[in-house]
Amino acid sequence: MLAASAGIWDVRDIMKTMVLGTGAVGSVTAEILANSEEFEQVILADVNMERAKRTEKKISKDKVVVKRVDASDLDGMVKAFKGVDLILNGVIPRFNLKIMEACLKAGSSYADMAWDVALDTTPAGGVIKATPAWNQLKMDDAFKKAGLTGMMGLGCDPGLSNIFARMAADNMDRVKEILVRDGDNGTVEGHKFAPLWSPETLIEEVLMPATYFKDGQYRKLPPFSGKEMFDFPDPVGKLPIYNVDHEESETLPTFIGQVLGKGCDYCDFKIALDDTYVEAIQMVGMLGLANPAKVEVKGTKVSPRDVVAACLPDPSTLGERAKGDCAIGTLTKGVKDGQDVSYFIWIQMNHEKTFKKYGHSATSYTVGAPLAIAAMLYAQGKIPQKGVFPPEMLDPTPWPEMLKKYGMPVHTLKQIRY
Numbered sequence: 099m100l101a102a103s104a105g106i107w108d109v110r111d112i113m114k115t116m117v118l119g120t121g122a123v124g125s126v127t128a129e130i131l132a133n134s135e136e137f138e139q140v141i142l143a144d145v146n147m148e149r150a151k152r153t154e155k156k157i158s159k160d161k162v163v164v165k166r167v168d169a170s171d172l173d174g175m176v177k178a179f180k181g182v183d184l185i186l187n188g189v190i191p192r193f194n195l196k197i198m199e200a201c202l203k204a205g206s207s208y209a210d211m212a213w214d215v216a217l218d219t220t221p222a223g224g225v226i227k228a229t230p231a232w233n234q235l236k237m238d239d240a241f242k243k244a245g246l247t248g249m250m251g252l253g254c255d256p257g258l259s260n261i262f263a264r265m266a267a268d269n270m271d272r273v274k275e276i277l278v279r280d281g282d283n284g285t286v287e288g289h290k291f292a293p294l295w296s297p298e299t300l301i302e303e304v305l306m307p308a309t310y311f312k313d314g315q316y317r318k319l320p321p322f323s324g325k326e327m328f329d330f331p332d333p334v335g336k337l338p339i340y341n342v343d344h345e346e347s348e349t350l351p352t353f354i355g356q357v358l359g360k361g362c363d364y365c366d367f368k369i370a371l372d373d374t375y376v377e378a379i380q381m382v383g384m385l386g387l388a389n390p391a392k393v394e395v396k397g398t399k400v401s402p403r404d405v406v407a408a409c410l411p412d413p414s415t416l417g418e419r420a421k422g423d424c425a426i427g428t429l430t431k432g433v434k435d436g437q438d439v440s441y442f443i444w445i446q447m448n449h450e451k452t453f454k455k456y457g458h459s460a461t462s463y464t465v466g467a468p469l470a471i472a473a474m475l476y477a478q479g480k481i482p483q484k485g486v487f488p489p490e491m492l493d494p495t496p497w498p499e500m501l502k503k504y505g506m507p508v509h510t511l512k513q514i515r516y
Contacts, residue, residue: 112135112136112137112138112477113136113137113138113183113184113477114137114138114139114140114141114181114182114183114184115131115137115139115140115141115182115183115184115185115186115473115477116140116141116143116165116167116178116179116182116184116185116186116206117131117140117141117142117143117186117188118143118144118167118169118185118186118187118188118189118197119143119144119169119187119188119189120142120143120144120146120149120150120152120153120188121149121188121296121412121413121414122294122295122296122412122413122414122416122417122458122459122461122462122466123188123211123253123295123296123462123465123466123469124144124153124186124188124189124466125153125156125414125458125462125466126456126458126462126463126465126466126467126470127186127188127466127467127469127470127473128140128142128153128157128162129153129156129157129457130466130467130470130471130504131470131473131474132157132159132161132162133157133159134470134474136473136474136477136478137161137473137477138161139161139162139163140159140161140162140163141162141163141164141165141182142154142162142163142164142165143164143165143166143167143178144164144166144167145166145167145168145169147164147166149414150164150165150166151164156457165178169189169193169196169197170193170196172196172199172200175196175197175200175204176200176203176204177204179200179201179203179204179205179206180204180205180206182204182206183206183207183477184206184207184208184209184473184476184477185197185200185201185206185207185208185209186209186210186469186470186473187208187209187210187211188210188211188466188469190296190298190299191210191212191213191214191215191216191299192214192216192390194210194213194214194234195214195233195234195237197210198234198237198248198486201246201248202237202240202241202244202246205244205246206246207246207247207248207249207476208241208246208247208248208249209247209248209249209250209252209469209472209473209476210249210250210251210252210469211251211252211253211256211257211465211466211468211469212251212253212256212299212345213230213231213233213234213250213251213345214230214233215230215302215303215306215309215343215344215345215348216230216302216306216390217230217233218230218309220307220318221307221318222307222318222319222320222321222323223317223318223319223320224307224317224318225315225316225317225318226309226315226316226317226318229309229316229348229349230348231250231345231348231349231488234248234250234486235250235486235487235488237486238485238486238487239485241484241485241486242484242485245484246484247476247481247483247484247485248485248486248487249472249476249481249486249487249489249492250345250349250486250487250488250489251345251346251349251488251489252468252469252472252489253464253465253466253468253469254426254445254464254465254468255278255280255344255346255367255426256344256345256346256349256488256489257465257468257469257489258426258445258464258468258489258497258501259278259280259346259426259427259428260346260349260350260428260488260489260490261489261490261492261494261497262427262428262430262441262443262444262508263276263278263346263350263354263428263430263490264354264358264489264490264491264492264494265441265443265494265497266428266430266432266441266443267354267358267360267430267432267490268494269434269439269441270360270430270432270433270434270439271432271433271434271435272360272361272432272433273354273355273360273361273362273363273430273431273432274361274362274363274364274431274432274433275362275363275364275365275429275430275431275432276346276350276351276354276362276364276365276428276429276430276431277365277366277368277428277429277430277431278344278346278347278365278366278367278368278427278428278429279328279330279339279368279369279426279427279428279429280339280367280368280369280370280424280426281328281330281334281337281339281369281370281424281425281426282294282334282337282370282422282423282424282425282461283333283334283335283337283370283422283423283424284420284421284422284423284424284449284459284460284461285420285421285422286411286416286419286420286421287419287421288419289411289416289419290374291374291375291378291410292410292411292413292416293410293413294413294416294420294459294461294462295413295461295462295465296407296413297406297407297410297413298390298403298404298407300379301379301382301383301388301403301406301407302388302390302403303342303343303344304321304322304340304342304343304369304371304379305321305379305382305383305388306321306343307319307320307321307343308320308321308323308324308341308342308343308344308347308366308367309343309344309347309348309367310341310347310364310365310366310367311347311350311351311362311364311365311366312363312364316347316348316351319341321383322340322341322376322380323340323341324339324340324341324366324368325338325339325340326338326339326368327339328368328370330370330425330446331425331444331446331509333423333448334423334424334425334446337370337372338370338371338372339368339369339370339371340368340369340371340376341366341367341368342367342368342369343367344367344369345488346365346367346428347365347366347367349488349490350362350365350488350490351365353487353488353490353491354490357491358490360432361432382406386402387402387403387405387406388402388403388406389401389402389403390402390403390404413459413461413462414462416459417449417452417453417457417458417459417462418453420449420450420453420459420460420461421449421450422448422449423446423447423448423449423460424446424447424449424460424461424464425444425445425446426444426445426446426464427442427443427444427445427509428442428443428444429441429442430442430443434514437514437515438514438515439512439513439514439515440512440513440515441510441511441512441513442510442511443508443509443510443511444508444509445464445501445506445507445508445509446509447460447463447464447505447506448460449461452505455505456505463505464506467501467504467505467506468501470504471497471500471501471504472492474500475496475500480493480496481493
């Protein structure tokens with residue numbers, strides 16, 4: 099055990115962490131933490147032991163152990179979580195609430211990379227009464243009473259995108275607009291349609307009405323709305339982007355606008371989708387294959403969406419064949435000293451170079467690495483907050499240095515309009 103007096107970290111001792119879900123993204127998080135000094139043990143937990151053991155073999159560190167954990171089994175998770183300081187949730191978001199409940203019962207802190215935006219059923223054109231983020235945020239008091247930390251949405255987007263908005267807002271007197279933009283010109287050799295992250299999440303987010311914030315309310319747009327060309331930094335270049343339902347639009351206006359008192363008139367999220375992806379996902383929706391509910395097929399009950407996902411290649415196996423570049427950033431517009439000012443803050447990665455250096459696609463690495471960084475900052479005592487909160491409530495100060503250390507330098511374009 100290393101104490102604070104050693105001068106290395108502020109207040110905490112060496113910890114144990116569990117990465118629950120060791121797919122394309124969770125394996126990135128696990129690998130970084132296995133090579134860190136902050137954790138004495140990294141537990142790879144998954145319902146699929148073959149996948150967990152594959153990750154363990156790749157990492158090949160004595161501090162790494164494998165455990166079978168089913169995210170649908172509350173009692174099993176409580177038993178598995180006991181004695182673990184921090185649970186890092188790398189499974190699909192529909193299990194978040196049950197995992198958080200298990201953390202409370204086991205006395206473990208928690209962090210995830212996304213939340214279940216599908217819980218909202220507001221139709222396009224409607225006003226949202228309560229965004230899905232509040233399903234987790236309402237556990238804030240319980241986590242505070244238990245002395246636990248619950249960090250939401252700490253991947254790339256959400257995650258870094260929220261932190262970038264906070265970095266910009268901290269340099270403004272007032273915020274007007276927050277626009278999150280995700281661009282990727284990548285392809286996968288041998289596949290016309292092969293998502294580099296969870297197919298279930300992609301299908302779910304893109305086909306749902308998209309959340310945006312305007313005139314003081316959270317609202318919904320139809321799927322595939324707001325198509326425009328956005329000029330991402332080279333070498334990503336100009337790409338068509340669409341409004342998509344995403345986490346940032348559910349919290350940034352409230353926490354930057356109201357909690358931090360900076361204001362926010364408008365917020366949305368748009369992602370680059372090429373014509374092939376748009377046509378494929380629209381067809382999935384038209385055929386009813388996006389339905390997560392189980393239907394009976396020849397005596398067997400299956401979820402159509404699960405079948406589609408099972409027929410697509412596992413994203414964790416695609417890194418070696420991914421080509422191209424991605425850029426993810428946040429454009430924040432506001433006022434400073436009476437002048438209009440904007441900041442576009444972003445990271446960009448090349449798929450091939452990222453795989454050669456880290457053994458993962460840029461998509462997986464940029465989501466899994468921020469969660470690992472959050473875990474290390476937590477272990478170092480640099481995330482002291484208790485309760486449940488989104489990424490924009492973190493102190494952004496240590497993030498640029500940590501991101502640079504792990505191969506994701508932060509770029510900033512500032513513009514002042516007189």
